[in-house]
Amino acid sequence: MVNLEERAKILSEALPYILKYKDKIMVIKYGGNAMVDENLKRLVMEDVVMLSSLGMKVVLVHGGGPEISAMLKKINKQSEFVNGLRVTDGETMDVVTQVLAGKLNKSLVNQLNLAGGKAIGLSGVDAGMIEALPKDPKLGYVGTITEINTEVILDALTLGYIPVISTIGFDQNGNLYNINADTAAARIAGALDAEKFIAMTDIKGVLKDKDDPTTLMQTINVSEIKQLAKQGIIDGGMLPKVACCEEAIRRGVNNVVIIDGRVPHSILIEVLTDEGVGTQFK
Numbered sequence: 001m002v003n004l005e006e007r008a009k010i011l012s013e014a015l016p017y018i019l020k021y022k023d024k025i026m027v028i029k030y031g032g033n034a035m036v037d038e039n040l041k042r043l044v045m046e047d048v049v050m051l052s053s054l055g056m057k058v059v060l061v062h063g064g065g066p067e068i069s070a071m072l073k074k075i076n077k078q079s080e081f082v083n084g085l086r087v088t089d090g091e092t093m094d095v096v097t098q099v100l101a102g103k104l105n106k107s108l109v110n111q112l113n114l115a116g117g118k119a120i121g122l123s124g125v126d127a128g129m130i131e132a133l134p135k136d137p138k139l140g141y142v143g144t145i146t147e148i149n150t151e152v153i154l155d156a157l158t159l160g161y162i163p164v165i166s167t168i169g170f171d172q173n174g175n176l177y178n179i180n181a182d183t184a185a186a187r188i189a190g191a192l193d194a195e196k197f198i199a200m201t202d203i204k205g206v207l208k209d210k211d212d213p214t215t216l217m218q219t220i221n222v223s224e225i226k227q228l229a230k231q232g233i234i235d236g237g238m239l240p241k242v243a244c245c246e247e248a249i250r251r252g253v254n255n256v257v258i259i260d261g262r263v264p265h266s267i268l269i270e271v272l273t274d275e276g277v278g279t280q281f282k
């Protein structure tokens with residue numbers, strides 16, 4: 001427990017940030033790997049409720065890749081990934097919908113409500129939020145986003161809700177699509193003209209040497225990304241994540257950051273302190 005003097009210092013440091021972000025939209029992407037530890041998940045939900053209570057308009061977009069893989073394994077279905085995207089046949093799409101829009105979405109909404117927040121669960125199908133088309137015939141029901149309709153998100157925010165979004169898309173022919181949660185979160189942040197986009201993952205941020213946590217790159221200029229990928233500094237799961245951050249910047253979000261979901265209260269440290277955490281994109 002911190003003493004009174006320390007608490008006063010924390011509050012005075014936080015105050016300018018509270019005023020800066022009050023009434024502003026903040027999109028937080030919460031990745032499946034960062035969701036695995038139940039205790040950490042509870043802390044993340046408490047932080048989200050705290051930001052919302054401070055007057056920030058928080059939108060939580062969640063993934064759930066590991067949970068989808070676990071459920072597919074239970075029904076003896078193997079997952080195949082191409083460039084980080086899950087090849088999605090009809091049966092897999094059913095599981096993706098059940099896990100993302102069902103189990104995980106409801107569990108996050110419940111935890112936010114229990115933490116004192118007012119959360120509402122939405123999928124990309126609800127109120128026609130995420131319209132999509134097939135990305136590549138080889139990937140089956142993996143969607144590429146054609147349109148983001150922000151109306152229901154803005155209405156929910158106006159009513160004081162924390163929208164919790166699972167990234168299922170739809171088309172005009174009645175098909176549902178599996179959409180990578182990083183991609184959808186960045187597009188939603190752009191469409192909402194968000195003040196800040198935070199991608200939570202299970203690593204410190206972008207590292208110069210991915211096996212050495214002391215090599216955190218605190219800032220990356222989007223013009224450097226191609227070169228970093230070419231040099232092999234950024235690869236694997238970090239490639240699509242960095243591409244999404246670039247996309248969010250390109251769509252006008254000024255404040256874009258990747259942070260470590262394993263660090264307790266990393267969201268609060270990022271939003272409310274001078275220090276910040278993770279990798280900031282410019």
Ligand SMILES: Nc1ncnc2c1ncn2[C@@H]1O[C@H](COP(=O)(O)OP(=O)(O)O)[C@@H](O)[C@H]1O
Binds near residue numbers: 065202236237
């Ligand atoms: N330069 C890098 N810095 C940090 N991580 C990297 C880098 N290059 C590749 N990676 C890999 O990317 C992974 C993060 O992506 P991923 O696991 O898909 O995240 P999430 O599940 O949160 O969407 C890291 O665990 C790491 O193995």
Ligand SMILES: CC(=O)N[C@@H](CCC(=O)OP(=O)(O)O)C(=O)O
Binds near residue numbers: 062066142
């Ligand atoms: C097309 C595609 O790959 N969709 C992802 C959707 C979930 C997701 O993106 O979850 P994370 O944020 O935990 O990775 C999947 O099926 O795993």
